[in-house]
Amino acid sequence: MNDVRYYSMRRLSPYQGTVQVAETPGFRAITSDGMTWRVQFLNQRSRLSSHAVWRADGGGNLAETEGTHEFIAAMQNHPPFPFMPADNIELWLLDAKQRAPLAILTSTLERIAPPRVMDSVWHAALTGDENFMAPSLSSGFGHGDPISHIPHREVLNRCVQKAAGPLERAQWFRRASDGSGTGLHGSRLDPGQIGRRLERKAFPELLLREEWEDEREKRLVHDYHDWQAPNLLTHRHLSRPTRDRLERAACRQAEKLYKVRHFLPEIVNTDLLNVAFVEAVIRRSS
Numbered sequence: 001m002n003d004v005r006y007y008s009m010r011r012l013s014p015y016q017g018t019v020q021v022a023e024t025p026g027f028r029a030i031t032s033d034g035m036t037w038r039v040q041f042l043n044q045r046s047r048l049s050s051h052a053v054w055r056a057d058g059g060g061n062l063a064e065t066e067g068t069h070e071f072i073a074a075m076q077n078h079p080p081f082p083f084m085p086a087d088n089i090e091l092w093l094l095d096a097k098q099r100a101p102l103a104i105l106t107s108t109l110e111r112i113a114p115p116r117v118m119d120s121v122w123h124a125a126l127t128g129d130e131n132f133m134a135p136s137l138s139s140g141f142g143h144g145d146p147i148s149h150i151p152h153r154e155v156l157n158r159c160v161q162k163a164a165g166p167l168e169r170a171q172w173f174r175r176a177s178d179g180s181g182t183g184l185h186g187s188r189l190d191p192g193q194i195g196r197r198l199e200r201k202a203f204p205e206l207l208l209r210e211e212w213e214d215e216r217e218k219r220l221v222h223d224y225h226d227w228q229a230p231n232l233l234t235h236r237h238l239s240r241p242t243r244d245r246l247e248r249a250a251c252r253q254a255e256k257l258y259k260v261r262h263f264l265p266e267i268v269n270t271d272l273l274n275v276a277f278v279e280a281v282i283r284r285s286s
Helices: 069-076 152-164 215-227 240-259 270-285
Strands: 005-010 018-024 027-031 036-042 048-055 089-094 101-108 169-175 181-187
Touching: 018 069, 027 069, 089 152, 089 181, 101 152, 101 169, 152 215, 215 240, 240 270
Parallel strands: none
Antiparallel strands: 005 018, 018 027, 027 036, 036 048, 089 101, 089 169, 169 181
């Protein structure tokens, strides 16, 4: 079936991990765990509407009919996970001092023109999600600094906002296979920034810049990436030290790591992760 597309993409604004996508004419299916797929149907106006659920084990409510037969066959014969990423058009919030990428805002597919109107405010988590608990904030920083009593995601939001400045600047980049990026349009950009080419090292490896002048902010960002570690491990092209660090952090969140086990493109500490997977299975069974 040459008209089937399989790819992966990140869920951003805010970051919620990676999903795998399968597309055929008239259908699109998305999964966040490799087991349960949410199937969307194209209506007569070519808009994605309504949905069903398909599972490889025969579960779900998608009936096999003459209209869905080819789509189900494509699902049953999909290539191994993880699919190759396709969202290489990225919107980055820029820092106020160097106008360099500070935090990724969102991404889109190569075939989709990035919008001219965009939200340039970065968010650490969904509104109301207070699960991010930074050890560096929970225990205090020392030197008489008080423990934070506001949501830790909001503390991080404010740090990023401060680095971006009072008037946020954001720019779309087309990322190449070598990690470099070509600047496209954006908001509040100088004319010379359009068309600029930045090397891979100019872009944060993860979601946020990890080098900060303030040691407290640096530790907070480190805590945030550790919290996101299971999902971040689904990304390709991570350096070995970064993947090693994230794997160790992810093993402290065994159930979240187990959910994305099919999407890991590489594993550094096989024995360590296997122990975490067994722990997750035991927790689920009990």
